[in-house]
Amino acid sequence: MEVFRTVKEFESATAKKRSEGKSVGLVPTMGALHEGHLSLVERARRENDYVAVSVFVNPTQFNNKEDLRTYPRTEEHDLALLSAAGVDAVFAPSVEEVYPEPDTRVFDLGAVAEVMEGKYRPGHFNGVAQIVSKLFRYANPTRAYFGEKDFQQIAVIRRMAQLEGFDLEIVSCPIKRESDGLALSSRNVRLTAEQRKLAPNIAKILFESCNFAKLHTVAETIDYVVAAINAIDQMRVEYYEIVDGTTMQAVDSWDQSDYIVGCITVYCGEVRLIDNICYKK
Ligand code: PAF
16 A cells, blocks of 8 residues: 655546546545445555545645544554555645645535535634635546535535536445444544433434434424434434435425425534434335
8 A cells, every 4th residue: 555645646646547447436534544445445446446545634625723623533543444444545634735835726616505504613624625725636536435424515525527528427325324323424533422322313313313203394303303302411413304315405305306405404412413314216
């Protein structure tokens, strides 16, 4: 496994593979890797000749300085996991390498980016579009892999790729969960032991809401989920929206779309956790 610190070296390694007719799978990450990331790597491994993983905590997508400061950074461990997973290349640059000067690009991400995370984390998706567009340009991947825990992010990246004319397949991969249901996230390590015991209630209530939804309206299902989670000690729902799985726009009834997903953000103490559940596909 080769570890690249500069854009130039990474670009030439991936360009060489493409020029040899090889497919390149890219897995963008911010490090602090867990089984969720490794499931993306495994899929990329199965579907491509050459697999590259980026490990970069992208400052432009953090709208909260404290969140950026405390984001877990575990590079040595990440590299050991990626090497064991059979990755060919890791791109782990410095902030100065990726942003030699400030990135002032503003992407017209449209309606998919205006709701939910877009509303509660202003600038977040523009920062994601900045870094992912740079990574797509450097790696010129055949396919890029993203986890469905960040469900809205995938829709935003599809939109950015369309705007920028990138010719690649964006592959969305199912959420990986702990055995108690908690969606795997690099932020889970910041939960206290007590919060870690409470956090699986988010997934439990989302799963229960699928049965509830069979006999209730969309509005009643939202109220059910929000009330059940807010009743748990240390938990506060920031938003729960039930949306069309492609456009990310809220639906009022179960007949409104063939693809309906509930997206939630919950503060568990100070830790912001996100999750989602598919009601219809
Ligand atoms: O999902 C993430 O970890 C990040 O948002 C991504 C896609 C790696 C961009 O920094």
